[in-house]
Amino acid sequence: MVIHGGAGTLVKGLMTPEKEEEYKAALNEALEKGYAILENGGSAMDAVETAVNNLEDSPLFNAGKGSVFTNDGTHEMDAAIMDGKTRDAGAVSLITGIKNPISLARDVMDKTDHVFLAGEGAMRFAKSLDYTLETPEYFYDEHRYQQWQNIKDSDKFELDHSMKKEGKFGTVGAVACDKSGNIAAATSTGGMTNKRWGRVGDSPMIGVGNYANNKTCAVSCTGSGEFFIRGVVAYDVSCLMEYKGMTLVEAASEVINKRVLEIGGDGGLIAVDAKGNIAMPFNTEGMYRAFKTSEEKKEIGIYKD
Numbered sequence: 001m002v003i004h005g006g007a008g009t010l011v012k013g014l015m016t017p018e019k020e021e022e023y024k025a026a027l028n029e030a031l032e033k034g035y036a037i038l039e040n041g042g043s044a045m046d047a048v049e050t051a052v053n054n055l056e057d058s059p060l061f062n063a064g065k066g067s068v069f070t071n072d073g074t075h076e077m078d079a080a081i082m083d084g085k086t087r088d089a090g091a092v093s094l095i096t097g098i099k100n101p102i103s104l105a106r107d108v109m110d111k112t113d114h115v116f117l118a119g120e121g122a123m124r125f126a127k128s129l130d131y132t133l134e135t136p137e138y139f140y141d142e143h144r145y146q147q148w149q150n151i152k153d154s155d156k157f158e159l160d161h162s163m164k165k166e167g168k169f170g171t172v173g174a175v176a177c178d179k180s181g182n183i184a185a186a187t188s189t190g191g192m193t194n195k196r197w198g199r200v201g202d203s204p205m206i207g208v209g210n211y212a213n214n215k216t217c218a219v220s221c222t223g224s225g226e227f228f229i230r231g232v233v234a235y236d237v238s239c240l241m242e243y244k245g246m247t248l249v250e251a252a253s254e255v256i257n258k259r260v261l262e263i264g265g266d267g268g269l270i271a272v273d274a275k276g277n278i279a280m281p282f283n284t285e286g287m288y289r290a291f292k293t294s295e296e297k298k299e300i301g302i303y304k305d
C-alpha cells in the first residue's frame with residue numbers, strides 16, 4: 001500500500017519539527033487504516049477508499065476538510081477511483097460540501113452506469129443518496145484562507161504545496177495491491193488555490209491523475225494539473241509498461257523525471273503493480289508519502305531523502 005499527501009516545494013527546514021511530526025502521524029494513520037484492510041483479506045478498492053477517506057478528514061491536506069479556496073471563496077473538490085481488476089471507474093468534479101468526495105466517486109462507479117459526474121448534477125446525485133452537506137465552516141481553515149487572500153485579486157492560481165513557507169499541503173491519493181493480486185487507485189483534491197471558471201485539474205480524470213489496470217499498474221498523481229492533463233500521465237506510465245515492457249519503477253520515473261518535466265510540469269506520483277512492486281517518483285523538492293509492504297517494510301517521507 002502506498003499513499004501520498006501532495007508533492008511540491010517542500011524544503012527541509014521550513015517546517016517546524018512538530019509540524020513534520022503532525023504530517024507523519026496523519027500519513028501513518030491513513031496508511032495503517034488502509035493496510036489493515038489488505039491484511040484482513042479485504043480488497044484493494046476498499047483499502048484505497050479508506051486511506052483516502054482518512055486523509056480527507058484531516059485538515060492538513062488539500063482534500064475534503066482541508067480543501068483550498070477557489071477565486072469565489074468556495075471549495076470545489078474533485079476525486080476519482082479505479083478498480084484495476086475490472087477497470088471500472090468513478091469520478092466527480094466541482095462538488096461542494098461533501099465530506100468524502102472519494103466515496104461519492106465510488107458511488108458513481110457502483111450505483112450508476114456512468115463514470116464521471118460533475119458540478120450541479122453530481123450534487124443532485126449525492127443528495128439522492130442522502131449525503132449530508134457540510135457547511136462552509138467545516139472546510140474553513142485560517143491558513144488556506146490567507147493563501148487565498150494573498151492572490152485572490154490576481155489572475156494567479158497556485159498549487160498549495162508549492163510555496164516556500166510553512167503550510168498545509170496536498171492533494172491526496174492511495175494505491176494498493178491486495179492478497180488476490182488486484183490493484184486499485186484513488187485520488188482526491190481541492191484543486192488549486194484561487195482557481196476559477198470551473199477549472200478542473202488532473203485528479204478526477206481517468207488515465208490522467210488516476211488509473212488502475214491489473215495488467216500494468218495503479219497510479220495516483222499530484223502536481224500542476226494542467227501539465228499532468230497534457231501529459232496524460234497515469235495512463236502513460238501504464239502504456240510504457242504495456243507497450244515498451246518497462247518495469248513499474250522505470251516507467252514511473254520516465255514519466256515524472258522526463259516527460260512531465262519536458263513540458264514544464266512539476267509533481268509526482270505513487271504507483272503499484274500486481275506483484276506488489278512500488279514506485280514513488282517526484283520531480284519537486286518533496287512529496288508527502290508513505291508505504292507499507294507485506295514484508296513489513298514501511299517508510300514515511302516528506303523530502304527527497
Ligand code: ASP
Nearest residue numbers: 171191201222223224225
Ligand atoms: N493535481 C492537483 C490539481 O491540479 C493539485 C495537486 O496535486 O495538489 O488539481
